[in-house]
Structures are given as structure tokens and as C-alpha cells.
Amino acid sequence: MFGSKVAFLFMWKGEKVSMELRNLFLRRILAAARRLKAEEDEIGRKRCLSQALEERVHRLRVEAQMWRDVALSLESVAGALRCDLDRGLAAAAVGDTESACCRSDSAAEANGRMRKRACRSCREAEPSVVLLPCRHLCVCAACAPATVACPVCSCSKRASVLVNTPH
Known part of the structure; x- marks a missing residue:
């Protein structure tokens, strides 16, 4: 009898230990399941954020390409305008130097003589100084230091260049 009570006690203790082990095991499984669920939720949030960032990168690439195209277009327009300006300045410089440098004597022209x-400024010496920025060749070396503005176009003189002219 004593043996059966001991066996019963061991059996009862074994079942109690077994149930406690099962409960512990179930608690650990539930905790692991909660952590797994939280990690899956975090992965889902990061996936959404990643998609939003990829869409933003795509939009920024499209916008950058658009600005690149605008810049190239404006660059070509600026080049064309620069070319037109250079041609216009060259044409104006040729025409202005002729008209600015030459004094016509109507009586002399009537007789067929060359223009002088x-x-x-002084109307005597031959012009030998180009005024900048307008590029008019219209004053002599003696008058250039006293010249503040171009006598042809009234542009403020910023600098001047002495030109070697054949005599």
C-alpha cells in the first residue's frame, strides 16, 4: 500500500510538473508569436516607407531630367543670342568705326577728293585710340585722356586702347 501511495504521488507530481512545463512552453510560444507579429508589422511599415521613397526618387529623377532639358534648351538659346550679339557688334564696330573716324568735307567730296x-574732339589729328566698351575709333592719342564719354555714342568710357595706324 505504501508503494502504491508513493507511485501515486510520483504520478501526481509528474503530471503537475508536466503541466507546468506545458504552460511554460505555451507561454514561450505565445511570446515568440507576439515578437514575430511585431517584427512582421515593422517589416510591413518599412516596406511601405521603402515604396514611398522609391516613388519619390522616381519623381525626382523625372524632374531632374526635365530641368536638364530646360537648361539645354536655354543654353542653346543663349548661344544663338550670343552669336547674334557678336555678329551685331562686329557689324556695328565696322560701320561705326567708318562713320566715327571719317570727317567728310562736302566741298572736297564734290571735287572727288578722298575723305580724311x-x-x-579736336577735328585735326587722325584717330588712333579705340574707346571701350563701345569700340569706336574716334579720338586721337592727345584727346583720349580728357575724353570721358564716346563722342559718337555718348557711352561712358571705361578704358581705351592705342591703335597703331599707318601714316
């Missing part, structure tokens, strides 16, 4: 170049 004359300084626009």
Missing part, C-alpha cells in the same frame, strides 16, 4: 579721317 579726323579726331572727333
Whole structure:
């Protein structure tokens, strides 16, 4: 009898230990399942964020390409305008130097003589100084230091260049 009570006690203790082990095992499984669920939720949030960032990168690439195209277009327009300006300045410089440098004597022209170049300030010496930025060759070396503005176009003189002219 004593043996059967001991066996019963061991059996009862074994079942109690077994149930406690099962409960512990179930608690650990539930905790692991909660952690897994939380990690899956975090992965889902990060996946959404990643998709939003990829869409933003795509939009920014499209916008960058658009701005690149605009810049190229404006660059070509600026090049064309620069070319037109250079041609216009070259044409104006050729025409202005002729008209600015030459004094016509109507009586002399009537007789068929050549036009004589004359300084626009003193009207005596031959022009030998180009005024900048307008590029008019219209004053002599003696009058250039006193010249503040171009006598042809009234542009403020910023600098001047002495030109070697054949005599």
C-alpha cells in the first residue's frame, strides 16, 4: 500500500510538473508569436516607407531630367543670342568705326577728293585710340585722356586702347 501511495504521488507530481512545463512552453510560444507579429508589422511599415521613397526618387529623377532639358534648351538659346550679339557688334564696330573716324568735307567730296579721317574732339589729328566698351575709333592719342564719354555714342568710357595706324 505504501508503494502504491508513493507511485501515486510520483504520478501526481509528474503530471503537475508536466503541466507546468506545458504552460511554460505555451507561454514561450505565445511570446515568440507576439515578437514575430511585431517584427512582421515593422517589416510591413518599412516596406511601405521603402515604396514611398522609391516613388519619390522616381519623381525626382523625372524632374531632374526635365530641368536638364530646360537648361539645354536655354543654353542653346543663349548661344544663338550670343552669336547674334557678336555678329551685331562686329557689324556695328565696322560701320561705326567708318562713320566715327571719317570727317567728310562736302566741298572736297564734290571735287572727288578722298575723305580724311579726323579726331572727333579736336577735328585735326587722325584717330588712333579705340574707346571701350563701345569700340569706336574716334579720338586721337592727345584727346583720349580728357575724353570721358564716346563722342559718337555718348557711352561712358571705361578704358581705351592705342591703335597703331599707318601714316
